[in-house]
Amino acid sequence: MSEILVVVDHIGGAVRKTTAELLTCARRLGEPSAVYFGAEDGLIPGQLARYGATKVYVLDDDAYRDCLVAPKAEALAHLVATRRPAAVLIPSTLEGKEVAARLSIKTDSGLVTDASDIVRGEDGAVETAKPVFGGAFTTTVSITKGTPIVTLKPNSLTPPENAGATVPIEVETVDVAVSDAAKAARIIRRESRADLGRPDLAHASIVVSGGRGTGGDFDAVEAFADCLGAAVGASRAAVDAGWYPHALQVGQTGVTVTPQLYVASGISGAIQHIAGMRSSRTVVAVNKDPDAPIFGLADFGVVGDLTSVLVQATTEIDSRRASGA
Amino acid sequence: MNIVVCVKYVPATADRRFSAVDITVDRAGVEGTLCELDEHAIEEALRITEADEGEVTVVTVGPEEAADAIARGLQMGAHKGVHIVDDALHGSDAAATSLVLAAAVRRIGYDIVLCGMASTDGAMGVVPAMLAERLGVPQLTLASQVTVEGGTVTIRRESDTATEHIEASGPLVLSVTDRSNEPRYPSFKGIMAAKRKLVETWSPAELGIAPEVGPEAAGTRVSAFAARPARTGGQIVSDEGEGGVRLAEYLVAQKLV
Numbered sequence: 001m002s003e004i005l006v007v008v009d010h011i012g013g014a015v016r017k018t019t020a021e022l023l024t025c026a027r028r029l030g031e032p033s034a035v036y037f038g039a040e041d042g043l044i045p046g047q048l049a050r051y052g053a054t055k056v057y058v059l060d061d062d063a064y065r066d067c068l069v070a071p072k073a074e075a076l077a078h079l080v081a082t083r084r085p086a087a088v089l090i091p092s093t094l095e096g097k098e099v100a101a102r103l104s105i106k107t108d109s110g111l112v113t114d115a116s117d118i119v120r121g122e123d124g125a126v127e128t129a130k131p132v133f134g135g136a137f138t139t140t141v142s143i144t145k146g147t148p149i150v151t152l153k154p155n156s157l158t159p160p161e162n163a164g165a166t167v168p169i170e171v172e173t174v175d176v177a178v179s180d181a182a183k184a185a186r187i188i189r190r191e192s193r194a195d196l197g198r199p200d201l202a203h204a205s206i207v208v209s210g211g212r213g214t215g216g217d218f219d220a221v222e223a224f225a226d227c228l229g230a231a232v233g234a235s236r237a238a239v240d241a242g243w244y245p246h247a248l249q250v251g252q253t254g255v256t257v258t259p260q261l262y263v264a265s266g267i268s269g270a271i272q273h274i275a276g277m278r279s280s281r282t283v284v285a286v287n288k289d290p291d292a293p294i295f296g297l298a299d300f301g302v303v304g305d306l307t308s309v310l311v312q313a314t315t316e317i318d319s320r321r322a323s324g325a
Numbered sequence: 326m327n328i329v330v331c332v333k334y335v336p337a338t339a340d341r342r343f344s345a346v347d348i349t350v351d352r353a354g355v356e357g358t359l360c361e362l363d364e365h366a367i368e369e370a371l372r373i374t375e376a377d378e379g380e381v382t383v384v385t386v387g388p389e390e391a392a393d394a395i396a397r398g399l400q401m402g403a404h405k406g407v408h409i410v411d412d413a414l415h416g417s418d419a420a421a422t423s424l425v426l427a428a429a430v431r432r433i434g435y436d437i438v439l440c441g442m443a444s445t446d447g448a449m450g451v452v453p454a455m456l457a458e459r460l461g462v463p464q465l466t467l468a469s470q471v472t473v474e475g476g477t478v479t480i481r482r483e484s485d486t487a488t489e490h491i492e493a494s495g496p497l498v499l500s501v502t503d504r505s506n507e508p509r510y511p512s513f514k515g516i517m518a519a520k521r522k523l524v525e526t527w528s529p530a531e532l533g534i535a536p537e538v539g540p541e542a543a544g545t546r547v548s549a550f551a552a553r554p555a556r557t558g559g560q561i562v563s564d565e566g567e568g569g570v571r572l573a574e575y576l577v578a579q580k581l582v
Contacts, residue, residue: 011486068482068491069454069464093485094450094467101451102458104420110544111420113449127548133446137550145544184463185497188479189490202485206581228582246469246504247483253362253442253503261581278553282579284572295561300575304564312569317582320573 002030002086005079006053007072007099009091013042017203018091020159022152023051025118029126030086033057035079037064037072040173049169051159056171063178069095070182073102078176080107080147087126087143089118092151093202100151109146114256116156116279126150134252134275153279154203155258193247196232201248204231206261207280209250211235211273213266213287213306216243220310221265227314233257235267251276265306269294286310326379326436326473326495328370331426331456332363332398334391335446359394362441364401364508369501370439371402371509373473380404382433386414386425392524399519400511406524407433414529418543419447423455428532431460437478440500442467453500463493469504 004026009016019034026032033055034048040058048056057079063071076088076099088103090096097113104111112128116138121127126148128141143150201207208225210218212235225232234244236251250257252275262280267273269285269292277283278297285298286306295301302309337356370381383398384407385391395406409425417425430438438460443450450467457464468480478499479492511519540546562571576582 068466068489070457073458095484097449097451098454098464098466101419101449101454104451104544105423105455105458108544111451112545113451131553132448132550134448135553137552139547139551140549142546142548143544144546181461185465185491185493187489188492191488193487200485228576247488252445252448261576282581283556284575286568286572290561290563295559297556298559298561299556300572301559301561302564302568302572303561304568309564309568309572312567313572313576314569316570316573317576320577 003083004030004032005076005083005085005088006032006034007076007088007090007096008034008036008048009093009096010036010038013038013044015044015047016091016200018152018154019048020051021154021157022089022091023048023053024157024159025152026087026089027052028118029120033083033085035059035076037075040171043171045169045171053169056169057174058171059174059176061176061178063183066187067183068185068187069098069102070185071178072099073106074178074182075174075176076103077106079174085147087148087150090149090151092153096151100149104146104149107146109149110143111149112141112143113151114153115150116153116258118150118152131279134271135278153256153258155205155260198225199229199231201231201233201250201255202257204257205259206230206263207233207250207257207259207277208263208265209233209235209267209277210238210244210265210306211267212237212241214238214243216241217307218244220307220314224263224310224314227317228261230261230263235273236270264294264298265310267294268292269297326373326377327382327434328374328379328437328439329382329384329430329433329435330363330366330370330398330403330439331430331452332366332383332385332394332441333360333444334358334385334387334394335360335444357390357393359397360441360444360446362443362445362503363394365501365503365505366439366441367398367401367403368506368508369471369499370437372506373437373471377473379436382407384426384429384433385409386417386422388415395524396519397511399522399524400515401509402515405522408524408526409529409532410526411528411530415540417540418545419449419451419455420544421542423452423459424534425529425532426452427456427459428534429527430456432532436495438498440498442500442502453498457498460498463497465491465493465497466500468499468501471499471501471505
């Protein structure tokens with residue numbers, strides 16, 4: 001069966017959920033081999049085997065950590081040239097998309113970014129679903145040139161549990177001589193964001209966001225998010241006002257989210273915001289303006305003051321849980 | 326320091342649709358504009374050359390009307406423009422666009438190639454990385470802050486999990502986000518001055534790359550498109566004192582909590 005390369009999204013060895021989604025897609029196309037950038041001692045191969053990886057390539061070089069994008073693209077081009085995979089699947093992170101972009105030029109291959117699904121088309125080509133124009137349309141895009149390269153958005157599908165092979169996974173160390181040219185953009189300092197004890201925004205299955213309507217007070221938004229085990233996001237208006245960090249901005253120029261549940265509180269629903277959350281499965285809106293465009297997208301909406309509504313909802317859910325209801 | 330800013334002419338947000346003929350972005354009769362994210366790139370280029378010296382060239386690949394995008398850049402203060410126009414370019418993908426842009430910026434000459442973070446229509450955000458790959462120069466992309474000292478450029482980039490400070494020496498490709506600066510509005514003086522600035526029109530053939538662009542050369546084929554169905558049956562309630570309870574009930578009924 002043809003080999004499909006899947007780039008592993010991980011933080012210090014802890015595999016992120018997107019990787020399982022990528023491996024699930026890869027199994028539809030062929031036999032998934034994971035590509036792991038990082039030190040081998042952090043790797044837990046079982047995390048990858050569980051979702052169908054039969055092999056993992058481990059690539060460990062300072063350049064992958066200390067330089068921007070180019071070294072990883074070079075390494076993947078090496079794997080494409082030597083292993084001749086039938087496709088390369090990459091997480092749709094900022095870095096992932098840029099790695100994919102460079103790889104597509106190096107290998108003269110077709111590229112789809114931000115896909116929401118990947119299948120084998122009737123004509124045998126790799127076929128993707130891709131939302132465009134801020135999610136207003138979904139296109140079907142086939143890749144017709146070279147080694148198909150796809151980046152997949154987080155939360156695109158639910159990976160089946162224990163779908164993977166039970167055979168032991170093969171671990172192969174690959175050394176690629178990274179060129180000096182690829183090391184030209186050097187990361188001289190990296191500041192990790194404070195861990196807020198909440199799920200990662202882009203990957204969270206529930207997101208509660210606050211906007212202008214919070215007036216800068218995110219207490220009710222955060223308490224409701226914590227009650228639901230959700231990530232907290234913010235609209236551009238709230239970020240521009242300095243109420244919330246830009247890293248947590250949901251929207252076209254911020255983070256695109258595709259959770260099971262998106263709660264927009266005090267957010268009117270500007271196009272730029274909708275582009276970042278339109279593909280959410282269920283949308284709930286709380287806003288005091290009954291004419292806010294966000295209600296046009298909402299599966300459930302409450303017209304009212306967000307603080308009193310969210311505080312009451314938090315109390316209600318807590319008390320239902322306490323009573324075991 | 327000479328800077329080439331790559332900009333895109335995009336359909337106005339409200340008018341985005343697909344052509345039923347060839348499933349490319351339908352531009353016929355659609356009002357267009359300079360992509361607002363590219364204004365940040367023009368602004369950054371102007372700031373760098375104002376602090377130092379050098380010339381800013383605005384370049385675009387697109388139909389006749391895309392000249393408006395260049396004009397806007399010149400009104401903001403860029404020194405000259407290059408418009409690469411050809412019917413064969415219709416339906417080109419990001420790889421082809423980067424091929425044409427790479428040839429153009431090589432011909433213009435540059436210390437920095439500056440781009441916006443993405444276009445607001447295609448929104449892939451991959452052209453800057455592709456350009457760096459094709460030009461064989463360092464990429465400093467998605468900068469929320471730019472510092473230029475001598476020949477060294479340092480940026481701040483918000484990655485998925487951390488804030489990174491990245492450094493490279495020119496010539497290089499730089500892209501900036503909408504957090505990087507506040508683009509200026511063209512002044513009356515700027516608008517008048519722009520009318521006298523030089524805009525050259527080139528064809529891909531002149532750049533020696535005609536056969537490699539357009540939909541046939543693309544690495545992907547769009548076979549279908551569908552408008553996302555409008556959400557229907559959304560239930561909107563008014564908070565009469567029990568809105569939070571109603572919300573909790575909804576989430577429980579939907580098995581979301």
